[in-house]
Amino acid sequence: MPKNLFEKIWDAHGVDDDLIYIDLHLVHEVTSPQAFDGLRLADRKVRRPDKTLATADHNVPTDGTPTAQLIADELSRVQVEALERNCEEFGIPVYSLGSDRRGIVHVIGPELGVTQPGMTIVCGDSHTSTHGAFGALAFGIGTSEVEHVLATQCLMQRRPKTMRIDYPGELGFGVTAKDLILATIGRLGVGGMRGYAVEYAGPAIEALSVENRMTICNMTIEGGGRAGMIAPDETTFEYVRGRPGAPADFDDAVERWRELPSDEGAGFETEVEIDAGGISPMVTWGTTPGMVVQVTDQVPDPSRMDAAADRETAERALAYMDLRPGTPMTEIPLDRVFIGSCTNSRISDLREAATIVDGRKIASSLRGMVVPGSQQVKAEAEAEGLDEVFRSAGFEWRESGCSACLGMNPDILQPGERCASTSNRNFEGRQGAGGRTHLVSPKMAAAAAVEGRFVDIRDWS
Amino acid sequence: MPVDPIEIIEGRVAVLDRADVDTDQIMPKQFLKRIERTGYGEFLFYDWFRSGEIELDPHPILVTGRNFGSGSSREHAVWGLKDYGYDAVIAPSFSDIFYSNCTKNGLLPVVLDEEHCRAVASAGEARIDLDDQTVTCAEGVFKFEIDEDIKHRLVNGLDDVALTLQRSGAIDEFETAGKADRGPVTTSL
Numbered sequence: 001m002p003k004n005l006f007e008k009i010w011d012a013h014g015v016d017d018d019l020i021y022i023d024l025h026l027v028h029e030v031t032s033p034q035a036f037d038g039l040r041l042a043d044r045k046v047r048r049p050d051k052t053l054a055t056a057d058h059n060v061p062t063d064g065t066p067t068a069q070l071i072a073d074e075l076s077r078v079q080v081e082a083l084e085r086n087c088e089e090f091g092i093p094v095y096s097l098g099s100d101r102r103g104i105v106h107v108i109g110p111e112l113g114v115t116q117p118g119m120t121i122v123c124g125d126s127h128t129s130t131h132g133a134f135g136a137l138a139f140g141i142g143t144s145e146v147e148h149v150l151a152t153q154c155l156m157q158r159r160p161k162t163m164r165i166d167y168p169g170e171l172g173f174g175v176t177a178k179d180l181i182l183a184t185i186g187r188l189g190v191g192g193m194r195g196y197a198v199e200y201a202g203p204a205i206e207a208l209s210v211e212n213r214m215t216i217c218n219m220t221i222e223g224g225g226r227a228g229m230i231a232p233d234e235t236t237f238e239y240v241r242g243r244p245g246a247p248a249d250f251d252d253a254v255e256r257w258r259e260l261p262s263d264e265g266a267g268f269e270t271e272v273e274i275d276a277g278g279i280s281p282m283v284t285w286g287t288t289p290g291m292v293v294q295v296t297d298q299v300p301d302p303s304r305m306d307a308a309a310d311r312e313t314a315e316r317a318l319a320y321m322d323l324r325p326g327t328p329m330t331e332i333p334l335d336r337v338f339i340g341s342c343t344n345s346r347i348s349d350l351r352e353a354a355t356i357v358d359g360r361k362i363a364s365s366l367r368g369m370v371v372p373g374s375q376q377v378k379a380e381a382e383a384e385g386l387d388e389v390f391r392s393a394g395f396e397w398r399e400s401g402c403s404a405c406l407g408m409n410p411d412i413l414q415p416g417e418r419c420a421s422t423s424n425r426n427f428e429g430r431q432g433a434g435g436r437t438h439l440v441s442p443k444m445a446a447a448a449a450v451e452g453r454f455v456d457i458r459d460w461s
Numbered sequence: 462m463p464v465d466p467i468e469i470i471e472g473r474v475a476v477l478d479r480a481d482v483d484t485d486q487i488m489p490k491q492f493l494k495r496i497e498r499t500g501y502g503e504f505l506f507y508d509w510f511r512s513g514e515i516e517l518d519p520h521p522i523l524v525t526g527r528n529f530g531s532g533s534s535r536e537h538a539v540w541g542l543k544d545y546g547y548d549a550v551i552a553p554s555f556s557d558i559f560y561s562n563c564t565k566n567g568l569l570p571v572v573l574d575e576e577h578c579r580a581v582a583s584a585g586e587a588r589i590d591l592d593d594q595t596v597t598c599a600e601g602v603f604k605f606e607i608d609e610d611i612k613h614r615l616v617n618g619l620d621d622v623a624l625t626l627q628r629s630g631a632i633d634e635f636e637t638a639g640k641a642d643r644g645p646v647t648t649s650l
Contacts, residue, residue: 050645075494144565
């Protein structure tokens with residue numbers, strides 16, 4: 001019986017009935033303190049600290065604060081210090097402030113080589129789906145489940161359904177992985193992948209770098225998907241090779257990983273096809289990632305929507321976003337540009353954005369911020385001189401962290417400010433109470449920073 | 462964590478007639494810095510409550526729109542709903558992670574189709590029988606589906622971690638049998 005990628009990994013990790021084994025557990029400061037308290041209360045240990053890795057990312061300042069003890073915001077300081085203390089008590093490796101391996105949890109896993117094909121990977125963060133880009137089964141969990149994995153290295157899970165989205169053709173000039181996933185969510189809706197492990201496949205996916213594949217899997221959750229996955233191939237193996245956490249028996253591991261891709265004739269509960277060649281640069285206009293249009297489009301008119309519920313939702317979104325139906329997306333003026341987040345803060349994202357702004361200045365009316373995904377990405381970018389490119393253009397060049405993606409640290413939008421952001425969520429208040437977020441690719445964000453409004457990257461120069 | 466067993470949840474119904482309500486709205490980020498598990502009720506729907514955009518009474522049951530709890534995995538959203546006073550949330554659909562988080566905290570997620578959600582909302586009062594898997598209100602009796610294992614744990618108020626630790630033998634066996642793939646991953650960096 002032919003099996004798909006998901007089924008192979010799921011079957012290989014079944015411990016007992018509804019219990020699956022977890023190969024890698026990533027931990028951060030926000031969703032773990034209550035889990036560690038639970039362990040202490042019940043006098044329980046962490047079963048496999050050697051399969052667990054922690055970092056501080058969600059609420060760390062990006063201003064160069066060197067240690068947790070010096071974080072100015074008291075609640076943030078207490079939380080990061082609690083992470084450090086908990087990890088020490090339970091024997092878990094942790095990269096906190098001051099470590100050159102610290103960064104966004106979904107950036108450092110792949111960067112260190114601990115994210116590998118065929119693994120089951122969890123983290124108390126919904127964007128854990130990112131790691132599926134390696135052909136792993138990776139998904140976000142809540143704090144109770146974090147506690148469960150810490151104590152047992154297993155999870156009680158219902159088997160999700162499987163969906164394959166096939167992308168024939170190739171992405172056009174200026175169209176990126178970010179546009180591909182935004183267009184996909186726009187088409188399927190924010191609940192369209194709910195209950196599914198989604199495999200992205202086809203020539204357009206195979207042609208992408210691993211980092212671009214991560215962008216796609218990352219936003220699976222924005223379509224409601226449990227996990228996003230991409231079959232591992234030579235591109236994947238070369239990315240993992242030589243990294244500190246790569247398996248010691250690397251060649252043998254690669255042989256095992258070659259067995260992972262879905263078999264010929266494997267079935268999926270749902271199959272979707274989207275023509276990659278038909279995708280344009282995308283910009284969100286509303287307050288969910290599914291409220292998205294091509295950059296050449298206009299702000300949609302709720303009165304033309306069929307369902308009453310959709311009309312109401314769209315009207316509320318437009319009111320929040322302070323947008324009028326019919327306004328061309330390219331005429332929306334911006335106050336802020338944020339390049340960062342677990343969706344788009346890797347070295348290739350920064351290189352793409354830097355190419356656009358090189359030798360130019362960002363609009364004087366606008367504040368631009370570049371937040372590398374990790375300290376290693378930051379160091380690599382600085383070695384290439386990207387920091388200078390961004391600084392000369394007028395961007396702020398910051399330390400790594402989740403930053404303005406979710407606004408838990410000081411990098412937030414002010415009420416009413418409008419931001420072009422390479423992050424993943426345009427929910428109300430996501431980047432700061434009253435802030436207005438438009439999701440775009442790094443290239444589109446960089447070009448928007450220069451012009452002070454959105455532009456179609458395909459005919460912009 | 463052990464939670465109180467659920468048999469019957471009954472009483473008045475609060476209605477939030479919106480779809481795709483994400484966990485950033487239910488529990489905004491600034492309250493995620495706390496390291497406690499309790500006391501989140503006062504921060505529930507912080508921005509929407511504070512602006513007067515919505516008002517919700519802390520009745521036992523909340524009825525809302527499709528895809529409730531989308532977005533972030535923050536369990537703080539569930540802690541907030543429970544702490545504010547809700548024992549059950551009825552919606553046409555829930556995000557996967559949110560649904561799971563509810564079941565770990567004794568907040569009963571009930572999936573009813575849109576029409577039945579509206580019926581419960583307009584009835585204003587309802588009685589949920591978990592064992593029977595029914596929602597009864599003035600408008601009728603509606604059956605709902607729930608996974609048998611999850612129901613068993615909710616009805617008995619069982620602690621998931623304790624249950625799994627009882628199966629440590631099976632986990633030991635699994636680790637031993639698959640030795641090549643079960644080695645250290647993070648401590649050799």
